[in-house]
Amino acid sequence: MSALLTALAGLVGLAVGSFLNVVVHRVPRGESVVAPPSACPGCGSGIRARDNVPVLSWVLLHGRCRDCSAPISARYPAVELLTGALFAAVAALVGASWALPAYLYLAAVAVALSFIDLDVHRLPDVIVLPSYAVAAVLLLLASWGTGDWTAAGRALAGGTALYLLYLVTFLVKPGGMGYGDVKLSGVLGAYLGWWGWDALAVGAFAAFLIGGAVALLVVLLGRGGRGTRIPFGPSMLAGALAALFVAAPVAHWYLGVVGLAPSA
Template sequence: MTSPDPGLALAVLCGVVGLLIGSFLNVVVHRVPRGESVVHPRSACPGCGHAIRGRDNVPVLSWLLLRGRCRDCGARISRRYPAVELGTGLLFAGVAVVVGPSWALPAYLYLAAIAVALALIDVDVHRLPDAIVLPSYPVALVLLGAASLLGADGAAFLRALAGAGALFGLYAVLWFVRPGGMGLGDVKLAGVLGLYLGWWGWDALAVGGFLAFVLGGLVSLPLLLSGRAGRRTAIPFGPSMLAAALAALVVAAPLSGWYLALVGLGPTA
């Protein structure tokens, strides 16, 4: 009899946690832009005002059992709610696979959680709230610092600090040179992402920083060509930054290896 794969078990566990976090993120995405508390009052149906029962708040499953409608008044419940829950669960599972059973896992799960919340808020209201971005600095410093200390890798923490300074500085210069092309919220978020990318490695910092502009262009170009956006239309850049940072954790190493081999600096066979 084969023993269970610990990596798979960790991914499943993180996926389940992600489903629960996703349910909370739905509240965050709705309330934080409005300046409301994410704790009180309890979530309620916007149609009839009835507080949502515990059994009707099970991620994804409750929406399916209720067929996407309120138990009390029959009002439709947006498909976005289970989509966020399921998406967060899958993202948490993916992060667990990439990071593995290391002391850094809690830090990168936190990054995944704020990535979902900030991306959706930026799409909705074209804003990256300080209420999420600014506290992420001390949280990331504590979690990554603990990972460096427990993993006896002080160089990673120093690299994280350098990464934060480098990415924040780059975005600050771009914002100063062309204020209309980038929001101040993007500059603040850049420092947070620099911490995570720098801790992961110099290649992740370079790839994540560059990839954000590639993804931003891929999003903006079709909108401009189709006439759905103009040169003065504000297109949220936060989702591209966040997606690039998470993608860099996976693609940075192979991309940097490919590039070094291309220029003749990689290992020879």
């Protein structure tokens, strides 16, 4: 059952990734994600249904428009593959539980917001703010389904705590991050808090660790200097997703280092 669920989630993720390509392209431009239908930016020809199969169509078309042979960016299948992989990984981790829809939504939002932030250095309110309501509904549904209302309390506390941490950081060090990062932090804190206190701690730390590593890499590769603005949203989202998978072993390792690990 777990293997089947993982495979099905991966296939759904490929389809969702195809839609996320539309979101990433249109939302920063203030365009509708449902109309008009997708078309080639080169010749304006509508995308046929047979040319809209995730990944496969791009491969069969050799990465070019069927009508005008304009190149189609490899990022389109990359987004689809990434979303499919994340959906499969989340399904394998969470399993067939009430929490699965909530964390699949988190994976989808993470892909969309990461690519948008990389493109335009902005985390659109039209995605971030509704995610508070979506997270509240899905995480409350997960608590209702599992009977774990303590997790719902942790989600509220986690969202509040991480938001306040980012808000204080934003106020103390202006320019260090954007206010969009602050708004996103509350959503991530809720998801991490629902998962567990260890996930909240690891996810909060991982965001800054990944962000610092990215900044160092940019400098070492000569792509920027100390004043270069680097989107922090992708690091926040990567840290949150990573924490779901590694928080427990990392917390156990840390408690062992400080001598607080429970005895066997």
